[in-house]
Amino acid sequence: MSFSASIFIPQKPKGFNLTRSEKLCWYSLGALLIYSLPALFIENYYDYRFPQWAYYPALLIFLLNFSSYFIRLTEFENLNGYFDGLISFEEDCLKLNETEYKYSAIENLIIYGNSFSGEKTKNYRYGPMYGNGVENLISFTHNGFKLEKYFQLNSERHLDELQATLIHIITCEKIPYRREYLNFINEEHRSFILFELFIGKLIKEKRIEYRDGIRLIGFNSKQAEEFKNKILS
Structure with missing residues:
Protein backbone atom coordinates (compact mmCIF):
# COMPACT_ATOMS: atom_id res chain seq x y z
CA MET A 1 0.00 0.00 0.00
CA GLN A 11 -0.35 32.18 -1.93
CA LYS A 12 -3.15 34.39 -3.25
CA PRO A 13 -6.85 34.52 -2.32
CA LYS A 14 -9.08 33.63 -5.28
CA GLY A 15 -10.71 37.04 -5.43
CA PHE A 16 -7.40 38.79 -6.12
CA ASN A 17 -6.31 36.65 -9.07
CA LEU A 18 -9.07 36.51 -11.66
CA THR A 19 -9.07 34.17 -14.65
CA ARG A 20 -9.50 35.41 -18.22
CA SER A 21 -13.25 34.83 -18.27
CA GLU A 22 -13.69 36.50 -14.87
CA LYS A 23 -11.72 39.55 -15.98
CA LEU A 24 -13.69 39.78 -19.22
CA CYS A 25 -16.99 39.39 -17.37
CA TRP A 26 -16.42 41.89 -14.57
CA TYR A 27 -14.39 44.47 -16.48
CA SER A 28 -16.87 44.59 -19.36
CA LEU A 29 -19.77 44.85 -16.93
CA GLY A 30 -18.04 47.78 -15.23
CA ALA A 31 -17.32 49.44 -18.57
CA LEU A 32 -20.95 48.96 -19.64
CA LEU A 33 -22.22 50.67 -16.50
CA ILE A 34 -19.73 53.53 -16.78
CA TYR A 35 -20.63 54.12 -20.43
CA SER A 36 -24.41 53.65 -20.24
CA LEU A 37 -25.49 55.22 -16.97
CA PRO A 38 -24.40 58.81 -17.80
CA ALA A 39 -26.12 58.59 -21.18
CA LEU A 40 -29.36 57.33 -19.62
CA PHE A 41 -29.18 60.04 -16.95
CA ILE A 42 -28.78 62.79 -19.56
CA GLU A 43 -31.64 61.47 -21.68
CA ASN A 44 -34.01 61.15 -18.71
CA TYR A 45 -33.25 64.41 -16.91
CA TYR A 46 -32.20 66.77 -19.71
CA ASP A 47 -34.57 65.55 -22.42
CA TYR A 48 -31.73 64.98 -24.86
CA ARG A 49 -31.60 62.08 -27.30
CA PHE A 50 -28.27 60.67 -28.40
CA PRO A 51 -27.97 59.41 -31.99
CA GLN A 52 -28.30 55.66 -32.42
CA TRP A 53 -24.63 55.14 -33.27
CA ALA A 54 -23.67 56.45 -29.80
CA TYR A 55 -24.95 53.17 -28.32
CA TYR A 56 -22.88 50.90 -30.60
CA PRO A 57 -19.90 50.79 -28.18
CA ALA A 58 -22.28 49.64 -25.43
CA LEU A 59 -23.43 46.80 -27.69
CA LEU A 60 -19.81 45.81 -28.34
CA ILE A 61 -19.08 45.79 -24.61
CA PHE A 62 -22.14 43.63 -24.02
CA LEU A 63 -20.92 41.12 -26.62
CA LEU A 64 -17.54 40.95 -24.88
CA ASN A 65 -19.31 40.23 -21.61
CA PHE A 66 -21.41 37.54 -23.27
CA SER A 67 -18.30 35.88 -24.74
CA SER A 68 -16.95 35.26 -21.22
CA TYR A 69 -19.69 32.64 -20.75
CA PHE A 70 -18.18 30.58 -23.59
CA ILE A 71 -14.56 31.02 -22.51
CA ARG A 72 -15.38 29.66 -19.03
CA LEU A 73 -16.60 26.33 -20.46
CA THR A 74 -13.04 25.04 -20.90
CA GLU A 75 -11.35 27.14 -18.23
Whole structure:
Protein backbone atom coordinates (compact mmCIF):
# COMPACT_ATOMS: atom_id res chain seq x y z
CA MET A 1 0.00 0.00 0.00
CA SER A 2 1.37 3.39 -1.00
CA PHE A 3 -0.23 6.69 -1.95
CA SER A 4 1.44 9.99 -2.82
CA ALA A 5 0.32 13.47 -3.86
CA SER A 6 1.93 16.86 -4.48
CA ILE A 7 1.95 19.32 -1.59
CA PHE A 8 0.35 22.64 -2.51
CA ILE A 9 1.37 25.98 -0.97
CA PRO A 10 -1.44 28.59 -1.30
CA GLN A 11 -0.35 32.18 -1.93
CA LYS A 12 -3.15 34.39 -3.25
CA PRO A 13 -6.85 34.52 -2.32
CA LYS A 14 -9.08 33.63 -5.28
CA GLY A 15 -10.71 37.04 -5.43
CA PHE A 16 -7.40 38.79 -6.12
CA ASN A 17 -6.31 36.65 -9.07
CA LEU A 18 -9.07 36.51 -11.66
CA THR A 19 -9.07 34.17 -14.65
CA ARG A 20 -9.50 35.41 -18.22
CA SER A 21 -13.25 34.83 -18.27
CA GLU A 22 -13.69 36.50 -14.87
CA LYS A 23 -11.72 39.55 -15.98
CA LEU A 24 -13.69 39.78 -19.22
CA CYS A 25 -16.99 39.39 -17.37
CA TRP A 26 -16.42 41.89 -14.57
CA TYR A 27 -14.39 44.47 -16.48
CA SER A 28 -16.87 44.59 -19.36
CA LEU A 29 -19.77 44.85 -16.93
CA GLY A 30 -18.04 47.78 -15.23
CA ALA A 31 -17.32 49.44 -18.57
CA LEU A 32 -20.95 48.96 -19.64
CA LEU A 33 -22.22 50.67 -16.50
CA ILE A 34 -19.73 53.53 -16.78
CA TYR A 35 -20.63 54.12 -20.43
CA SER A 36 -24.41 53.65 -20.24
CA LEU A 37 -25.49 55.22 -16.97
CA PRO A 38 -24.40 58.81 -17.80
CA ALA A 39 -26.12 58.59 -21.18
CA LEU A 40 -29.36 57.33 -19.62
CA PHE A 41 -29.18 60.04 -16.95
CA ILE A 42 -28.78 62.79 -19.56
CA GLU A 43 -31.64 61.47 -21.68
CA ASN A 44 -34.01 61.15 -18.71
CA TYR A 45 -33.25 64.41 -16.91
CA TYR A 46 -32.20 66.77 -19.71
CA ASP A 47 -34.57 65.55 -22.42
CA TYR A 48 -31.73 64.98 -24.86
CA ARG A 49 -31.60 62.08 -27.30
CA PHE A 50 -28.27 60.67 -28.40
CA PRO A 51 -27.97 59.41 -31.99
CA GLN A 52 -28.30 55.66 -32.42
CA TRP A 53 -24.63 55.14 -33.27
CA ALA A 54 -23.67 56.45 -29.80
CA TYR A 55 -24.95 53.17 -28.32
CA TYR A 56 -22.88 50.90 -30.60
CA PRO A 57 -19.90 50.79 -28.18
CA ALA A 58 -22.28 49.64 -25.43
CA LEU A 59 -23.43 46.80 -27.69
CA LEU A 60 -19.81 45.81 -28.34
CA ILE A 61 -19.08 45.79 -24.61
CA PHE A 62 -22.14 43.63 -24.02
CA LEU A 63 -20.92 41.12 -26.62
CA LEU A 64 -17.54 40.95 -24.88
CA ASN A 65 -19.31 40.23 -21.61
CA PHE A 66 -21.41 37.54 -23.27
CA SER A 67 -18.30 35.88 -24.74
CA SER A 68 -16.95 35.26 -21.22
CA TYR A 69 -19.69 32.64 -20.75
CA PHE A 70 -18.18 30.58 -23.59
CA ILE A 71 -14.56 31.02 -22.51
CA ARG A 72 -15.38 29.66 -19.03
CA LEU A 73 -16.60 26.33 -20.46
CA THR A 74 -13.04 25.04 -20.90
CA GLU A 75 -11.35 27.14 -18.23
CA PHE A 76 -9.62 25.97 -15.04
CA GLU A 77 -9.36 28.00 -11.84
CA ASN A 78 -6.05 29.75 -11.22
CA LEU A 79 -3.75 27.82 -8.93
CA ASN A 80 -2.99 30.84 -6.72
CA GLY A 81 0.04 29.05 -5.30
CA TYR A 82 2.75 26.52 -6.11
CA PHE A 83 3.71 22.86 -5.57
CA ASP A 84 6.54 21.95 -3.23
CA GLY A 85 7.29 18.38 -2.23
CA LEU A 86 5.22 15.25 -1.70
CA ILE A 87 2.90 13.79 0.89
CA SER A 88 2.72 10.00 0.97
CA PHE A 89 1.00 7.31 3.01
CA GLU A 90 3.28 4.34 3.57
CA GLU A 91 2.50 1.08 5.34
CA ASP A 92 3.49 2.29 8.80
CA CYS A 93 4.00 6.02 8.49
CA LEU A 94 2.95 9.24 6.85
CA LYS A 95 5.71 11.07 4.99
CA LEU A 96 5.94 14.79 4.28
CA ASN A 97 8.82 15.02 1.84
CA GLU A 98 11.50 12.93 3.58
CA THR A 99 10.21 13.28 7.15
CA GLU A 100 8.37 10.25 8.53
CA TYR A 101 5.54 10.41 11.07
CA LYS A 102 4.57 7.08 12.58
CA TYR A 103 0.83 6.46 12.47
CA SER A 104 0.94 5.25 16.07
CA ALA A 105 2.17 8.70 17.19
CA ILE A 106 -0.29 10.76 15.14
CA GLU A 107 -3.14 12.46 16.97
CA ASN A 108 -6.09 14.67 16.01
CA LEU A 109 -5.93 13.65 12.37
CA ILE A 110 -8.13 15.68 10.02
CA ILE A 111 -8.38 14.96 6.30
CA TYR A 112 -10.45 16.78 3.70
CA GLY A 113 -9.82 14.95 0.45
CA ASN A 114 -12.69 15.35 -2.00
CA SER A 115 -11.33 17.84 -4.55
CA PHE A 116 -9.67 16.63 -7.75
CA SER A 117 -8.30 18.29 -10.87
CA GLY A 118 -10.93 18.49 -13.60
CA GLU A 119 -13.83 18.46 -11.15
CA LYS A 120 -16.61 20.88 -12.02
CA THR A 121 -16.73 23.96 -9.83
CA LYS A 122 -19.86 25.50 -8.34
CA ASN A 123 -19.59 28.47 -10.70
CA TYR A 124 -22.82 27.92 -12.60
CA ARG A 125 -23.05 31.29 -14.40
CA TYR A 126 -19.59 32.84 -14.53
CA GLY A 127 -16.00 32.01 -13.72
CA PRO A 128 -13.96 28.89 -14.54
CA MET A 129 -15.80 25.62 -15.00
CA TYR A 130 -13.09 23.31 -13.58
CA GLY A 131 -11.02 23.14 -10.41
CA ASN A 132 -7.38 22.13 -9.93
CA GLY A 133 -7.93 19.69 -7.06
CA VAL A 134 -5.82 21.64 -4.56
CA GLU A 135 -8.42 22.21 -1.83
CA ASN A 136 -7.52 18.97 -0.04
CA LEU A 137 -6.14 19.33 3.48
CA ILE A 138 -4.41 17.13 6.03
CA SER A 139 -3.83 18.28 9.58
CA PHE A 140 -2.48 16.34 12.57
CA THR A 141 -0.52 16.60 15.79
CA HIS A 142 2.74 14.68 16.22
CA ASN A 143 4.71 14.77 19.47
CA GLY A 144 2.96 17.97 20.47
CA PHE A 145 3.52 19.78 17.15
CA LYS A 146 0.67 20.54 14.77
CA LEU A 147 1.28 20.16 11.03
CA GLU A 148 -1.07 21.21 8.23
CA LYS A 149 -0.65 20.78 4.49
CA TYR A 150 -2.73 21.18 1.35
CA PHE A 151 -2.30 18.62 -1.41
CA GLN A 152 -3.51 17.97 -4.95
CA LEU A 153 -5.53 15.08 -6.26
CA ASN A 154 -4.96 15.08 -10.00
CA SER A 155 -7.92 12.93 -11.08
CA GLU A 156 -11.02 11.15 -9.82
CA ARG A 157 -9.01 7.92 -9.86
CA HIS A 158 -6.43 9.57 -7.61
CA LEU A 159 -9.26 10.36 -5.19
CA ASP A 160 -10.32 6.70 -5.25
CA GLU A 161 -6.73 5.68 -4.45
CA LEU A 162 -6.69 8.02 -1.45
CA GLN A 163 -9.96 6.57 -0.19
CA ALA A 164 -8.67 3.00 -0.56
CA THR A 165 -5.52 3.96 1.34
CA LEU A 166 -7.50 5.58 4.16
CA ILE A 167 -9.74 2.51 4.42
CA HIS A 168 -6.63 0.35 4.78
CA ILE A 169 -5.02 2.57 7.42
CA ILE A 170 -8.21 2.93 9.46
CA THR A 171 -9.53 -0.64 9.25
CA CYS A 172 -6.12 -2.17 10.00
CA GLU A 173 -5.83 0.33 12.86
CA LYS A 174 -2.45 1.52 11.73
CA ILE A 175 -3.52 4.75 13.34
CA PRO A 176 -5.17 4.45 16.78
CA TYR A 177 -8.94 4.24 16.31
CA ARG A 178 -11.14 7.28 16.84
CA ARG A 179 -14.81 7.44 15.84
CA GLU A 180 -14.36 10.66 13.83
CA TYR A 181 -11.80 8.99 11.55
CA LEU A 182 -14.61 6.92 10.00
CA ASN A 183 -16.02 10.13 8.55
CA PHE A 184 -12.95 10.46 6.30
CA ILE A 185 -14.39 7.71 4.12
CA ASN A 186 -16.79 9.05 1.49
CA GLU A 187 -20.26 7.51 1.33
CA GLU A 188 -19.62 5.94 -2.07
CA HIS A 189 -16.57 4.10 -0.68
CA ARG A 190 -18.21 2.75 2.48
CA SER A 191 -19.52 -0.30 0.64
CA PHE A 192 -15.96 -1.66 0.44
CA ILE A 193 -15.90 -5.05 2.16
CA LEU A 194 -12.99 -4.03 4.41
CA PHE A 195 -14.98 -1.07 5.73
CA GLU A 196 -18.11 -3.15 6.31
CA LEU A 197 -16.12 -5.85 8.15
CA PHE A 198 -14.45 -3.22 10.29
CA ILE A 199 -17.79 -1.69 11.24
CA GLY A 200 -18.99 -5.17 12.18
CA LYS A 201 -15.91 -5.65 14.36
CA LEU A 202 -16.46 -2.30 16.08
CA ILE A 203 -20.10 -3.18 16.79
CA LYS A 204 -19.18 -6.60 18.24
CA GLU A 205 -16.52 -5.02 20.43
CA LYS A 206 -19.02 -2.30 21.47
CA ARG A 207 -16.74 0.48 20.29
CA ILE A 208 -19.54 1.88 18.15
CA GLU A 209 -23.32 1.79 18.45
CA TYR A 210 -25.16 -0.60 16.13
CA ARG A 211 -27.38 2.12 14.63
CA ASP A 212 -24.41 4.40 14.06
CA GLY A 213 -22.56 1.63 12.24
CA ILE A 214 -25.54 0.82 10.03
CA ARG A 215 -26.00 4.51 9.24
CA LEU A 216 -22.34 4.84 8.24
CA ILE A 217 -22.53 1.95 5.80
CA GLY A 218 -25.86 3.17 4.43
CA PHE A 219 -27.79 -0.11 4.71
CA ASN A 220 -31.57 -0.25 4.33
CA SER A 221 -33.62 -2.18 6.88
CA LYS A 222 -33.35 -5.52 5.06
CA GLN A 223 -29.60 -5.19 4.51
CA ALA A 224 -29.16 -4.12 8.13
CA GLU A 225 -30.96 -7.25 9.36
CA GLU A 226 -28.79 -9.51 7.18
CA PHE A 227 -25.68 -7.68 8.36
CA LYS A 228 -26.72 -8.04 12.01
CA ASN A 229 -27.24 -11.80 11.62
CA LYS A 230 -23.86 -12.10 9.91
CA ILE A 231 -21.82 -10.25 12.55
CA LEU A 232 -23.57 -11.95 15.46
CA SER A 233 -23.23 -15.45 14.04
